[in-house]
Amino acid sequence: MLSFPTISPVTSGQTLGAAQLNSYKSALEYLLGESHAPMSLPGRASSVARYQTSWGTVWTGYLYHGSNTLYYLMRMHNQGSGKVCHARLLYTGDDGAQHVVKTISAVNNDWTVHSGTVDLSSETQLTPGRAYEWRWQTRTDEETYNTVLEVWTVAERGAISGWLAPPTFAAGMSDPDDLNTLRTDLNLLYANMVARTAALCRPTAQGWENDLENWHSRALAVWRYRPQRLYARVRLRASARVWCQWRVSLSDQADRSAALYTSDEIEVFDRRWASVTIGMTDAAVAAALSAAGITLTAGQYYTVKVGIRKTQPAPDAYSLDHVFLCRLSSQAPAAGWAVPHLFAHGDTAISPANMAAYSTDLLELYSGGERLWGESPAMWAGGHQDQAYGYHRKRWLCYLHAEDARPQLYHGANLADSMDLPTGTGWQVYDLGQVAGLPWGGLMYLTGCTAAFECDAPVV
Amino acid sequence: MAQSIAGTHLATTWAAPARVVAPLVEVCWDGASWTDETSRVLDLHIEAALYNPATGLPGLGGGRPATMTLTLDNADDRYSPDNASSPLHAHIADGIYRVPIRVSLGYAYSGTPERLRQFTGYIESPLAAMQAGAKTVQLACTDNALPLMQHKHSTALYQDQRADQLIAALLAAGGIGGAVLDAGMSVIPWAWLDDENLWSELQQLAQADGGVLYFDELGTCRYERATHWLEGTDHTTAQATLDCGNAWQMEDTLSWRDCYTGVIVERAPRYLAPLTDLYTALDVIEVPPGGSITEVCRLRYPAYSVVAPAAGTDYQAVNAGMAGMTSYLTITMTPYCQRAELTFANSHTVQAMYVLNFRLRGVPLLGDEAQEIEEHSALGIVPGSKIYPLRGNPYVQTEEQARRLAGALRDRLERPRRLLGWAGPACPWLQLGDRVRVVNAGAGIDAEGYILGKSQSYQAGDMWEMRLVILPAANLFPHAPYFRLGVSEWADPSDAAYY
Numbered sequence: 001m002l003s004f005p006t007i008s009p010v011t012s013g014q015t016l017g018a019a020q021l022n023s024y025k026s027a028l029e030y031l032l033g034e035s036h037a038p039m040s041l042p043g044r045a046s047s048v049a050r051y052q053t054s055w056g057t058v059w060t061g062y063l064y065h066g067s068n069t070l071y072y073l074m075r076m077h078n079q080g081s082g083k084v085c086h087a088r089l090l091y092t093g094d095d096g097a098q099h100v101v102k103t104i105s106a107v108n109n110d111w112t113v114h115s116g117t118v119d120l121s122s123e124t125q126l127t128p129g130r131a132y133e134w135r136w137q138t139r140t141d142e143e144t145y146n147t148v149l150e151v152w153t154v155a156e157r158g159a160i161s162g163w164l165a166p167p168t169f170a171a172g173m174s175d176p177d178d179l180n181t182l183r184t185d186l187n188l189l190y191a192n193m194v195a196r197t198a199a200l201c202r203p204t205a206q207g208w209e210n211d212l213e214n215w216h217s218r219a220l221a222v223w224r225y226r227p228q229r230l231y232a233r234v235r236l237r238a239s240a241r242v243w244c245q246w247r248v249s250l251s252d253q254a255d256r257s258a259a260l261y262t263s264d265e266i267e268v269f270d271r272r273w274a275s276v277t278i279g280m281t282d283a284a285v286a287a288a289l290s291a292a293g294i295t296l297t298a299g300q301y302y303t304v305k306v307g308i309r310k311t312q313p314a315p316d317a318y319s320l321d322h323v324f325l326c327r328l329s330s331q332a333p334a335a336g337w338a339v340p341h342l343f344a345h346g347d348t349a350i351s352p353a354n355m356a357a358y359s360t361d362l363l364e365l366y367s368g369g370e371r372l373w374g375e376s377p378a379m380w381a382g383g384h385q386d387q388a389y390g391y392h393r394k395r396w397l398c399y400l401h402a403e404d405a406r407p408q409l410y411h412g413a414n415l416a417d418s419m420d421l422p423t424g425t426g427w428q429v430y431d432l433g434q435v436a437g438l439p440w441g442g443l444m445y446l447t448g449c450t451a452a453f454e455c456d457a458p459v460v
Numbered sequence: 461m462a463q464s465i466a467g468t469h470l471a472t473t474w475a476a477p478a479r480v481v482a483p484l485v486e487v488c489w490d491g492a493s494w495t496d497e498t499s500r501v502l503d504l505h506i507e508a509a510l511y512n513p514a515t516g517l518p519g520l521g522g523g524r525p526a527t528m529t530l531t532l533d534n535a536d537d538r539y540s541p542d543n544a545s546s547p548l549h550a551h552i553a554d555g556i557y558r559v560p561i562r563v564s565l566g567y568a569y570s571g572t573p574e575r576l577r578q579f580t581g582y583i584e585s586p587l588a589a590m591q592a593g594a595k596t597v598q599l600a601c602t603d604n605a606l607p608l609m610q611h612k613h614s615t616a617l618y619q620d621q622r623a624d625q626l627i628a629a630l631l632a633a634g635g636i637g638g639a640v641l642d643a644g645m646s647v648i649p650w651a652w653l654d655d656e657n658l659w660s661e662l663q664q665l666a667q668a669d670g671g672v673l674y675f676d677e678l679g680t681c682r683y684e685r686a687t688h689w690l691e692g693t694d695h696t697t698a699q700a701t702l703d704c705g706n707a708w709q710m711e712d713t714l715s716w717r718d719c720y721t722g723v724i725v726e727r728a729p730r731y732l733a734p735l736t737d738l739y740t741a742l743d744v745i746e747v748p749p750g751g752s753i754t755e756v757c758r759l760r761y762p763a764y765s766v767v768a769p770a771a772g773t774d775y776q777a778v779n780a781g782m783a784g785m786t787s788y789l790t791i792t793m794t795p796y797c798q799r800a801e802l803t804f805a806n807s808h809t810v811q812a813m814y815v816l817n818f819r820l821r822g823v824p825l826l827g828d829e830a831q832e833i834e835e836h837s838a839l840g841i842v843p844g845s846k847i848y849p850l851r852g853n854p855y856v857q858t859e860e861q862a863r864r865l866a867g868a869l870r871d872r873l874e875r876p877r878r879l880l881g882w883a884g885p886a887c888p889w890l891q892l893g894d895r896v897r898v899v900n901a902g903a904g905i906d907a908e909g910y911i912l913g914k915s916q917s918y919q920a921g922d923m924w925e926m927r928l929v930i931l932p933a934a935n936l937f938p939h940a941p942y943f944r945l946g947v948s949e950w951a952d953p954s955d956a957a958y959y
Contacts, residue, residue, distance in 0.1 A: 003729075006620060006647040006858055012946035014643065015687035017958035019860045169950050176945040343957050345867055346939035351952035396734070429734040458734045458823060460765075 061378035093125025158374020166359035334369025482573030511912035580679030652797035668855035711881030
């Protein structure tokens, strides 16, 4: 497991060592790696309509508590009735009771985006290091209309307090305060802006179809856009033999949609794997987005859909499962990134330019092209696909296994190796370091779980 | 660092051809005031060293407190515990042990004594003797490290502390104040003590950071980091010139024993494991009516956190008839890293309580596979392979620590080191680590070096002699001048980076 370097404070008169200088470099490169990490896209719920006047749950998710800033994004409408939609966000706390953190009431005749942050610092029933059940609930004022809710994300975000402006290193007398400022800021970024969890991808993927030529959306996931690539992996299914196509499309919050990739016609006997890596800045993709009026903005939320259709007449049904959607990076840093110097004993390059690279990179990570978010999204419990996919990034697997289900972990070449995971009441914690054949960064998936995520430390 | 001689004439009197030694030996018999015992001093011998010949240069700074043997005239049985007439009887009737003592020595200038402290510590064991009708007592003394040498201590888990922060905490636990500690060079991710010896743990902490820890002549605990000799004036400028003119004996030893082709430093990382049972009681815990008992539970693993025991999950409290008594039980827990002290109190005034199936759960801190860092010399001085291993220090946990230690040790050990010896009239202000200049023109020696060892001998009415072991500075820090914050400039080229 990779550890963030421990950076020592320095004092005036102290002899400066290569190890000390390289600790700043290691810390910056650790954070840069986080910025370019593969990110599994969490599944996104379909919209749910309720006409009841009492509160009722329309979305359940599980979220690891590590930060006091909660972000939500959902869309809501009242079917054009002109009536008030009511929605509230709540969690089940340590005391077993439900605690409401946000209530929204609005006359939304059309799809209307609601988003914002909630300060959790006053919530006494949340303990850092534990995972909690969160719910969206809706109601109406009378049973003549529906409140329709479409939850995109509930996530905890990092927030920094006490950030110090990175120092300016000019030729002249060295100052230990400058290095201690670097230390403070690096530790703040690590503590607050590196997510302690890694989400798994379990999008909606269900149902068989039989018609010809019509596209059927079979998986929904949410992407808080971070450059530059989208990886999609699916398994096409046929009840016997079909010719079909699959595609990946992206929609924004205004329902504008663009097809990013459409496969060639594929012959499927029973089942067939397919995958694609889509460059989001490729000309064809850019053209499709432009034609749809979609502007890709880093940090904005989009829905990724995977669809399938039959392309030749045949009596057999078709579907797809094992949908895995993941953000990948080209690993090229943002244009402003300065490669830090690697110091060695005896090195005489402790120059303003080499020191200034630390400040430059800090700003890139804090507010520039490598800006970190520290976001841990909730896992929607309603994902119908049983498989929850991800690249192995954190040591601990934390999961709730479904009732009467046997949780299993698949890994290895072609994901052919499987093992049973321990069962029990409540959150289970499993050390993935024990799994031979699951390398760091290796692809894996789980089955039989209501919710699961990887984590830096065991859920308490 | 050299003691200040400001306001004295010691530099002159030391260099003078004739000197009058001015001793002062004081003992704190009553624990409050100092008693002058100088008139009874027959002889004394003080040994202090950063260098232990047994472990050699690799073990620089490791583990030896300063010692003193002091012989006093006991003709009148002043120091005899059985002598009820002794004015000290009330304080020594049970023997003389851990009595504070301090010794100052210097020279008289125009009849006025000018002294500097040469030893502060405790009398550890007296040895009464009679020879040729003369009664004496010989006191074996150890410096202020003595109280720490048998002091066992347990702590909670420290996380991400520098060596000096941990040292300060342990010194405070041992009742030692006023320490002078350099800021440590590394942050140690995990540290704790479990009934362990404070002195040996302090030495290991110092070693893990590449520094040295010792008590100086004034009784002050000092932690000097690996770059200390690059930073203080007393280590960058010679504090005295030792030449044939002021020496009775000079020695020059070239040691190949401490010359190696490479160094291996082992580090022991740790990680947090899933919640698990840390302790399971083998026996039923019986708590008397209206009473309490205390159990010390040694944990299977060092604990990052311990869950407060919960009824039904971690224990059942019942009476002899298996009726529930949970409401009468109060458990108070004091957790340490590798043990927990629990007090079980039974508020029922009649029924005895039995605590069954008691366990403690928590998050354990486990050891990962040990990793090694190797540094090899490119000098090719020693043929073949001769590797020095530094293993088994639990405070060496990070790669940064291991690389720094490996590099610094490689520099120290890759050449055969010449140890210079000097013996002459005692130079009162010199302390361990001070930089001195040694000149022996006849042998072609004119070198500056650091004092590794200092021994002093004094006989009443006779001379006060000092013997020094000096490590030449040449090639010890091969890339000097090194970059120092607030002293060096951000520049290209700059002063050199240390490890």
